[in-house]
Amino acid sequence: MPAADGLKPATKCRSGLFCRFMPMEILVFGKLQEITGSSQLQWNEVTDMYTLRKQLEEKYPLLADVSYRVAVNKVLANDQTVFAAGAEVALLPPFSGG
């Protein structure tokens, strides 16, 4: 829904073009939510995975003890992955579907 003034609401802005300095949003799933206490974290933008993991594990030390993977824009990332501005980042514990 566009706001009354015709501007898009800020939450819709993921392009990175107009919200270059918006904090990034991290989605948290499964048992990791018990560690972070939330399904969504606001994080200051980082440019690479190594830094992100380090920052996350500083704030949530229990993360260092569990196995999890990180997806960037819905694709599994590794420590060398570089984030584009506005990337959708998600923390994923081991899958247990089916």
Add this chain to the structure above:
Amino acid sequence: MKNIFIQGAIPATLVTDQIQRHSHMQQIGAHSIFLGQVRRDEGVTAIEYTAYEAMALEQMHQIREDIITNYGLSCMHVYHSPGVVKTGELCLFVFTSAPRRKAAIAACEEAVEQIKAKLPIWGKELMEDDASQWKQNT
């Protein structure tokens, strides 16, 4: 992107509906079906599934394209539950159809393995005493 998610248990009638819906595709000579049912492990009364749905659908799209091509399938359908599924109810339905049986059977097995390994879906086992634990795939 084709949706695979059905809230809660997958109704058993979906299986017969799907068979019926394919009767007009007369190049099909074999269907293979896998049904995942929530097992009553010690104290477990249900599994509550959550998913990163947007990523799961993208992953499923790729798995599906690859399997259809590699096995020469005529058709493939997948359904998975988010939400609470009680013991004895269905949480996963994979349906593969091909001109011949070997392709249908092998494709179905491959699809189930890929779904379990690659889809960002999580099951939380709900226990009798209101406790819960996160399911681990073996």
